[in-house]
Amino acid sequence: MMESPCQSLWRASATDAPQLSALKGSHQVDLVIVGAGFTGLSTALHLAKEGMSVLLLEADELGYGGSGRNVGLVNAGVWLEPDLLDKQLGVEAGRRMYDALAVAPDSVFQLIEEYGIECEATRNGTLHAGVGQAGLAQLERRFAQLKLRGAPVSLLSAEQAQARIGSDKFNGALFDPRAGTIQPLSYVRGLAKAALKEGAKLFEYSPVTSLTSSQGNWLVKTPLGEVTASKVILATNAYCQYGVANQSSKFVPIAYSQLASQPLTSSQLAKILPNKEGVWDTCTVMSSFRLDQHGRLIFGGMGAEGRVLSNWASQRVRELFPSLGKLTWEYSWTGKIAYSADHLPHCQQLKEGLLSISGYSGRGIGPGTVMGMELAQWITGQREALSVPMTKLKDIPFREIQRIFYELGAQTYHLGQQTHALR
Ligand SMILES: Cc1cc2nc3c(=O)[nH]c(=O)nc-3n(C[C@H](O)[C@H](O)[C@H](O)COP(=O)(O)OP(=O)(O)OC[C@H]3O[C@@H](n4cnc5c(N)ncnc54)[C@H](O)[C@@H]3O)c2cc1C
Incomplete structure (x- = not known):
């Protein structure tokens, strides 16, 4: 019987977080960013570097959302096949997005190098x-x-x-x-330190509870403070809280859970992923695996959580790597992936001065980092357009029913695989 660990490996092994406090009192800046994941922090870093006064508000702690929970595969491009991208957006816009995100891993690894971010960065594809x-x-x-x-x-x-x-x-x-792997929470914390170094102001435990506009300015309120700014960027993706600008209705949130084993022995590591690439498979109910810097096997699967997932993961690992024998899972954690209707990220101009960027559909490390850079260039007039569509995302009808449908489908798949293996 498997024990039920429930702590994130990323939280247990991340580099130190910068000391931040909650927002108190009244402030005025050029621009407010809501959400401290890859998108919000990259935007804060690049805008501050351009000399703008930027204040970022995070409802919980840095990396609380998908950015602190993901697999850490720094992939090129988006989730969709390139031809489907052209089909969805038209060839010109499809190629623009492809070209920008094909080099997204370069942007991530260059930032890591430029700011000396310690995040187990491994660029082995x-x-x-x-x-x-x-x-x-x-x-x-x-x-x-x-x-x-x-x-x-x-x-x-x-x-x-x-x-x-x-x-x-x-x-x-x-x-x-072109791709590689990182410790995603350490990357988040490193981006935050870089943004602070460039002069951005960052606050944790400061949920934005209301956004109102008047005479060309936005008033952004948190429980203990408020900020006035001419522009607000919502970078809340699947973790949107307090119904800010109704962003949750634009995607279906699907759970993805991961387990991390005890460190493998050196003889096991000589056979399993000897070059330390990250892996994900072609199944509709996808799974992924990779190693961390201590040689732990990190195994993840879509949809299921808890005992169903851990039993299935143990079974699947035995099938894939019979020589490993029985693994002890020491960490386990879950995140929500934001699937947009077309499985593509979108930037939305919700109102004058209010932008939102979301819908990465499971590929946000490169795209979130690049979108932060592009937003900074666009806002400061250095580029005419972003490489993702500027469209209003439609509400997804019956999103809760769709979520349950996907998750039940995944649970049935995981249970079915176990039954199949027991026969
Ligand atoms: C389990 C999992 C595995 C994944 N694996 C990969 C992978 O291997 N490679 C890859 O490229 N992508 C992966 N992704 C996708 C990627 O992690 C996300 O696309 C990315 O983290 C999105 O970043 P973000 O900054 O836009 O949003 P998030 O990181 O989700 O950050 C949003 C933040 O907004 C905050 N927030 C929400 N509401 C408010 C409010 N009212 N006030 C203040 N703050 C608020 C939240 O607390 C949260 O911290 C994965 C996602 C998950 C969940």
């Missing part, structure tokens, strides 16, 4: 692992589309994938050397 013939066909399609756009990807055979992953259960893998 990622592997998209093909499950079954359908998975391989998906990888072949993606490979052809990425090659047409000049991406330096390679399609590995089942034997090559086995050598890189240490499992014979995949029909092939798409290797992307």
Whole structure:
């Protein structure tokens, strides 16, 4: 019987957070940012660097949202296949977004280097692992589309994938050397320290409870303080609280849970992910795995939580890596992924001076970082447009029913896999 750990590895192993307080009293700045994840912090950092007075408000602690809970795969591009991106947005806008986000890992790793952010940064690429013939066909399609756009990807055979992953259960893998892995909460904390260094003001435990506009200014209220600014950027993604500008209704939040094992032995590490790439698979109910700097195996899956997920993860790890034997899971945590209707990020001009950026659909490390840079360039007049669409996101109808549908589907899948394995 598995014990039930429920602590995040990222929280347990992150670098120190900067000491921040809650907002008190009245303030006036050029721009307020709501939310301290990759998007909000990158925006604060880059705007402060441009000399603007910026104040960021976080409802909880830095990285409380998806940014402090994710897998840490710094991937290029967006979730959708490149051709689908062109189909959804039209070729010109699709290519603009593809080009900007294809180099997103460069932006992340350059920032890490520039500000000396300690976050277990490893740029050895990622592997998209093909499950079954359908998975391989998906990888072949993606490979052809990425090659047409000049991406330096390679399609590995089942034997090559086995050598890189240490499992014979995949029909092939798409290797992307542009990508890498990070400790995501340490990256968040490092971005916050960089933003403070550039002069941004950051506050934790300061939930924005109301936003009102009058005569070209916004009044942003928190329980103990208030700020006036001409512009407000909402960077709250799946974790929007207090119904700020009704952002929650624009996406379906799907749970994604992860477990981390005890550190593997050096002989196990010689066989499993010897190059330390991050991996995710082609299944509709996706799973992912990677190592941290101490050689812990971090295994994640969509939809399920608690005992269902941990039993399934133990079973799946035994199938993939039988030589590991029984693993002890020492950490476990869950996050919410914000799926927008078209699975793409959008910047919305909600009202004059009020912007929101959200809907990363499970790929936000590179895009969130890049959007922060682009917003700063756009607001300071250095670029004409962002590389994501400036559209009002529509409310997703029956989003709670859709969430339950996805999560029940994933639970059934995980339970079904266990039953199948017991036969
Ligand atoms: C489990 C999981 C795994 C993932 N894996 C990957 C991955 O491997 N690679 C990848 O690229 N992406 C991944 N993602 C997606 C990525 O983590 C997100 O897209 C990204 O973190 C979004 O960043 P953000 O800054 O926009 O929002 P968030 O990080 O969610 O931050 C929003 C913040 O806003 C705050 N907030 C909300 N309301 C208020 C309010 N009223 N007042 C003040 N503050 C408020 C919240 O407390 C929160 O801290 C994953 C996501 C999850 C959940």
